[in-house]
Amino acid sequence: xxxxxxxxxxVNVAEGNPLTVKCTYSVSGxxxxxWYVQYPNRGLQFLLKxxxxxxxxxxxxxxEAEFNKSQTSFHLKKPSALVSDSALYFCAVTPGGYNKLIxxxxxxxxxxx
Amino acid sequence: DAxxxxxxxxxxxxxGKPVTLSCSQTLNHNVMYWYQQKSSQAPKLLFHYYxxxxxxxxxxxxxxxxxxxxxxxxxxDIRSPGLGDAAMYLCATRGTGANYGYxxxxxxxxxxx
Numbered sequence: 001x002x003x004x005x006x007x008x009x010x011v012n013v014a015e016g017n018p019l020t021v022k023c024t025y026s027v028s029g030x031x032x033x034x035w036y037v038q039y040p041n042r043g044l045q046f047l048l049k050x051x052x053x054x055x056x057x058x059x060x061x062x063x064e065a066e067f068n069k070s071q072t073s074f075h076l077k078k079p080s081a082l083v084s085d086s087a088l089y090f091c092a093v094t095p096g097g098y099n100k101l102i103x104x105x106x107x108x109x110x111x112x113x
Numbered sequence: 114d115a116x117x118x119x120x121x122x123x124x125x126x127x128x129g130k131p132v133t134l135s136c137s138q139t140l141n142h143n144v145m146y147w148y149q150q151k152s153s154q155a156p157k158l159l160f161h162y163y164x165x166x167x168x169x170x171x172x173x174x175x176x177x178x179x180x181x182x183x184x185x186x187x188x189x190d191i192r193s194p195g196l197g198d199a200a201m202y203l204c205a206t207r208g209t210g211a212n213y214g215y216x217x218x219x220x221x222x223x224x225x226x
Contacts, residue, residue: 032213034214034215036217038153041201041220041222042219042220043117043119043203043217043218043219043220044156044203044205044217045217046214046215046216046217049213049214051213088153090155090156092215100158100161101146101158101205101215103155103156104155105154105155106153106154106155108153
C-alpha cells in the first residue's frame, strides 16, 4: 500500500534553534514529494516540492528538505525557527504519473520564544 | 495573482438542508480536487476532475456530489448534511509540466446545526 508516515504528532523547538519535521514514504514508482503548512482555519500553503534533480530542495520562508531515496525520507528542515513557524505541517506524495496526492497525518510544530 | 478561490470561507447549514460550496481558479489547470479535512487530520480526497472526467473515490458517500460546468469552476454539493459532515472542505488544482504542483484554496469551514 502507498503511504506517508510522519512519526511525530508534535515537535517542540525553541526560537532560533534548528528544526526538523520527519517524513518517510512508501510508493511504487518515482515519488513526487511535497510539504505544505496549514495555519488555523486556513487552506494548505505550499512550501516546497521534489520531483527530480538535486536531492536538497529549498522552498519558501527558509525551509528546505532533503530527498533520501535509500531511506525513503523527505525531512523538512529550517536552520533557525521562528515563533511564526508554529503551525501544522503535512508531507504528501504522489507516485509518478498517478493523480492522487497521499498525505501524512500531519505534525504540529510549536516554536517557543 | 493566479489562485484558487473558495466561497464562502464559513458556511453554516441546517441538518438535512442541501448546501453547495464553490471553488474557482484562475490558473487554467485541468485537474481539480475536493478534499474533506476534519479536526486537523490529513485531508481526505472525495473526488477529482480531469477536465470533464469525474473520478469518485470508492469511499466517498453518495451524499456528496460535484459539478464542474467549465474549467474555472467546481462545486461540491452535500445533499443532506449530517453532523458528521462538519469539516473543512478544501479545493485544489494541479498544474502540469513545468508548472507541476498542487495549489489549494483557503477552504470552507462547514458547520452543521
